[in-house]
Amino acid sequence: MSHHPSAGQGPTPAPESGVSRWCEGSALLEGLVTVPVTVAFRYDAADPYAVRMAVHTEEAPPVEWVFARELLIEGLSRPAGLADVQVWPVPRRRRHLEAGRGAVNIRVSSQHGTTVLTVQATSLHAFLDRTLGTVAAGAEDTGPQIDAALASWLVLKGPDDGAA
Structure with a gap:
């Protein structure tokens, strides 16, 4: 005989950490x-500043890029980024983006070449809204994972540490 806890019993599910x-x-x-x-x-909330983007085609294995979440947020409404990753809205008329008819370009460059990806603004906006629901903008460095990382990196030395 097996027992399944009824609703309201048992551990509470952990909040979503990944989107x-x-x-x-x-x-x-x-x-x-x-x-x-x-x-x-x-x-992933464990790496709150970063977004991972994997590009899948039928012709080649997926290619992954890692860059700042803030770059995508800014790129929804105006050109953002320098160097290897740049993001900008297309068309640049804001009312089209808000109506869900617009797209966002993401330009990625490497020593192997340059690619401009185009995705629907509404899809990217929905993804970013969920990430902001997980870790709010400006709250990235307030999580316990940062405190734990800092504690493991810091070595406090007392006055008798042998230094002359």
Whole structure:
């Protein structure tokens, strides 16, 4: 005989620490060829500043990028980023983004080349809203994981530590 706890009994589930979202989109490769892609965005509260983005195509293994969540947030409404990752809204008319008709471009560069990914603004916005529900903007460094990391890195030395 097995026993299953009834509703309200047993441990409370832990709050969600990870958020993910799959988005259909396209990739412009080296400015020459456009191919359909699936872009997987992942966020984990244990690494609160970062978003992981994996680009999946039928022709090649997935490629993963890691960059600041703030870059995506800013890129929804205006051009953001420098160097290897840049994000900007398309079209640049804000009312289209708010109506869900817009898209967001994400340009990624490496020594192997440059790709411009395009995903729907509503999909990216929904993903970011969920990440902000997990760890609010500005609250990234207030979690216990930061305190634990700092405690493990700091070594306090007393006056008798042998220093001359």
